[in-house]
Amino acid sequence: MKAHTDIKRKLVAVTRHMIDTNGIDSVSMRDLGKEMNLSRSAVYRHFKNKEDLLAAITTESFEIINRRIEKLMGEIDDARELMYAVLYTYYEFGISNPEHYHLMSQKQWNKEEYPDLHISAFKLYEIIGRCFQKAHEQTHTLSKSPRQLTAMIAAFIHGLIELHLTGHLEAEKGLNDPAGLIKSFLDIAIKG
Structure with missing residues (x-):
């Protein structure tokens, strides 16, 4: 459970950085997965969309x-x-x-x-x-x-x-x- 929470927090932090760097439109679940070395389905386990x-x-x-x-x-x-x-x-x-x-x-x-x-x-x-x-x-x-x-x-x-x-x-x-x-x-x- 802790690993799940840690990954979720990291996804939020990386997304916040993506927004700060390139704006809201730059956020994609695919790019987020790549950035964190997660499969696309792994990202969707934490956030539905x-x-x-x-x-x-x-x-x-x-x-x-x-x-x-x-x-x-x-x-x-x-x-x-x-x-x-x-x-x-x-x-x-x-x-x-x-x-x-x-x-x-x-x-x-x-x-x-x-x-x-x-x-x-x-x-x-x-x-x-x-x-x-x-x-x-x-x-x-x-x-x-x-x-x-x-x-x-x-x-x-x-x-x-x-x-x-x-x-x-x-x-x-x-x-x-x-x-x-x-x-x-x-x-x-x-x-x-």
């Missing part, structure tokens, strides 16, 4: 960002500073890992088929909601409910990442300072 493999990569990406944010929650007490750090961390992840970010944000994954992926994705929303709850407990005034703010923040940060990835951070549009935009957005969301 390419989508199944990409779902594992996406779940891992959500877990990576969730761990980073959970760490920040243990390090930063001030809710406003925490929210800034959380959003900037997510922004940096998105712009530094565009292919993984696209798997996380632009593909609709089937909940029933990939429940672990949905749990990891939803955990990110829960963490951000807890940050807003912390702000409320610290007597900050929230402009909306934590749930509404979490949805607004998600839309905002995803939009900011997409603008960056498509090269639309022009100064004349006021988009050339992502850190400042995040702070300004938080000024609207969290008062006091």
